[in-house]
Amino acid sequence: MTRSVEDCAGFCRDCGREHVLPAAPAMPHALALMAEMEARGSIAAPGCDDPRLGLDYLFGPARGQMFGVLVCQDGRGNERVLKAFSGQYNGVWEVPGWVPPIVDPARFQSTIRDDEPRIKALTARIAALSPEDPLRRDLLAERRALSAGLMERIFDLYRPANFRGQSRALRDVFLGRAMPTGTGECCAPKLLHHAALHGLVPMALAEFYVGRENLSGTRTHGRFCAPCAEKCRPILGFMLCGIDELRFGAATP
Ligand SMILES: [Zn+2]
Ligand SMILES: [Zn+2]
Numbered sequence: 001m002t003r004s005v006e007d008c009a010g011f012c013r014d015c016g017r018e019h020v021l022p023a024a025p026a027m028p029h030a031l032a033l034m035a036e037m038e039a040r041g042s043i044a045a046p047g048c049d050d051p052r053l054g055l056d057y058l059f060g061p062a063r064g065q066m067f068g069v070l071v072c073q074d075g076r077g078n079e080r081v082l083k084a085f086s087g088q089y090n091g092v093w094e095v096p097g098w099v100p101p102i103v104d105p106a107r108f109q110s111t112i113r114d115d116e117p118r119i120k121a122l123t124a125r126i127a128a129l130s131p132e133d134p135l136r137r138d139l140l141a142e143r144r145a146l147s148a149g150l151m152e153r154i155f156d157l158y159r160p161a162n163f164r165g166q167s168r169a170l171r172d173v174f175l176g177r178a179m180p181t182g183t184g185e186c187c188a189p190k191l192l193h194h195a196a197l198h199g200l201v202p203m204a205l206a207e208f209y210v211g212r213e214n215l216s217g218t219r220t221h222g223r224f225c226a227p228c229a230e231k232c233r234p235i236l237g238f239m240l241c242g243i244d245e246l247r248f249g250a251a252t253p
Contacts, residue, residue, distance in 0.1 A: 006224045008188050008205040010236025011175060019240035026204035027224060029069045029081050034208065034222060037067075043089060045097045052090045055210075064211020064219065065089070068187025072200035080200055084187040099194040102184050103157040111157060115150040119143055151181065158184040160235060161196040163242030175234040183235065188227035192239045201246045 003009075006023035037043055037055060044053040058064045066086040074080050084099045093105035101108075122143040129136045158170040170184055187207050195202050207227060209219045219225070227236060 006206065006226045008207075008227050008236060008240070010233050010238070010240060012237035012241045013175065014238070014241060019237055019243060021202055021205050021240060021243060023204060023206045023224065023226070026069050026071045026206035029071055030067075030206040030208050030224070033067065033069055033083055034210065037210065043085065043095060043098070045095075048096070050092075052092055053095060057090045058211030060212075062090070062211070063214060064209055064221070066187055066207050066225070067210055068191055068205060068207040070191035070195060070202055071204045072195050072202050074200055079203075082191050082194060082200070084190040084194075086187050086190075087182060087185045099190050101190060102160060102193045103154075107157055108154070111153050112150065115146055119146055119150070122146070155179060155183070160184060160189055160239050161193050162239050163196055163201075163246055165196075166238075166241070168238065170235065173235050173238040175237065179234075180231050183231040186228060186232050188232050189235060189239060192236075196239075202240075202243055203247065 003020065004023055008021040008023065009018055011018050040046070041055050042049075042053050043055065044050050068084045068086075070082040070084075072080045072082060082099050083097070085095075088101075089095060093108075094100050122139055126136060126139050126143065129139070155170045159167045160170065160173060161167045170179065174183065188205060191205060192202060194200075205227075206224055208222060208224050210221060213220050227233060
């Protein structure tokens with residue numbers, strides 16, 4: 001099979017090789033989704049007019065976001081197309097018609113409830129101090145410890161699933177040392193996790209950018225991109241594990 005740069009792929013430690021899901025067959029579905037979003041001016045389901053879900057958000061200060069579609073087959077061989085936006089959309093975790101996040105938003109909120117205001121308060125105190133103030137160093141260290149502890153507890157909430165019926169803690173799956181904030185919140189992990197939990201077999205996955213171009217010009221409106229190298233590729237090997245057997249049968253590597 002020929003590979004394209006937009007393909008969804010990652011090295012799997014269990015199998016000692018890479019698992020790959022092609023992007024090209026999902027691109028027509030992605031283009032249709034893009035056209036539908038643009039025609040509606042919103043990511044909301046028809047009949048819903050939540051102003052937070054307007055497309056203008058992507059062209060404002062927030063500067064745009066990644067979207068993704070996953071083409072799957074259900075148990076009867078019917079095609080199913082799942083769609084996702086990365087992270088939250090304008091502060092909204094769950095939008096009907098879009099796959100939910102891997103983490104339960106209620107558990108996420110209760111996890112950050114105590115520490116986030118403390119971190120914000122420390123940030124405000126630090127900003128008010130002069131750079132020479134000895135207290136500043138102590139407060140910076142306190143904030144660093146608080147943030148690191150919070151990040152660990154947030155990561156504990158994510159247990160991505162794969163296509164062998166396994167679920168593991170993010171830190172046991174991630175290939176590399178430091179997991180960036182937001183690992184597990186991009187489109188590909190959300191889509192694959194949802195498919196794995198619902199007995200859907202992934203056939204193709206495409207991610208694309210919608211919104212204002214970023215400053216470096218690497219993200220332009222409507223452009224297809226591979227799942228990101230920083231947060232996604234290090235967990236995709238695990239998350240894609242088992243798809244080859246489901247797609248091609250046990251005999252094919
Ligand atoms: Zn990513
Ligand atoms: Zn594997």
